[in-house]
Amino acid sequence: MAGALLAVWAGAALAGGGAAPSGPAPQQGESGLPLPRFVSLKADRVNLRSGPGTDYPTAWVYRRAGLPLEVLGEFEAWRQVRDAEGATGWILQSLLSGRRTALVTPWDVKSGEAAPQIPIRVSDSESSRPVVMVEAGVIANVHTCDSRWCRVTIDRYRGYVPQKQLWGVYENEIVR
Structure with a gap:
């Protein structure tokens, strides 16, 4: 049941498309920070996972510290992100920085x-x-x-x- 709720929640977050502030007013995530928002990678090697947890498979490996990503959603310590090419997935919050790039x-x-x-x-x-x-x-x-x-x-x-x-x-x- 929890997995089904998570899938529905993740689908709803993706359906929002991460509209820029010129669209609807930004929402507030679990962290208290606005959604969507931009962050950057802290490390040179970061796994993008298909879901919010280490049990989910790695969909992509980023190898570029400082790379900007857009945060679309939050689930506990995980952030649903999108890159400049439109790929989406989940990254552990501790691997992300508020530094703007x-x-x-x-x-x-x-x-x-x-x-x-x-x-x-x-x-x-x-x-x-x-x-x-x-x-x-x-x-x-x-x-x-x-x-x-x-x-x-x-x-x-x-x-x-x-x-x-x-x-x-x-x-x-x-x-x-």
């Missing part, structure tokens, strides 16, 4: 092709000079966002990127 235009990464170069600018203006050009798919540390531009750090470079070019920050979200 984002992928730079991950939708531009094509298998077998060179990733396009995206400018990180000196200020929050399209006319400002680039500080550095980065490949699509690179992880940026997000410091602030004003709903149009985000101030980010990538390696030793700091600058601004349009918020719409990041996966890991909601449209119109303010990050302080």
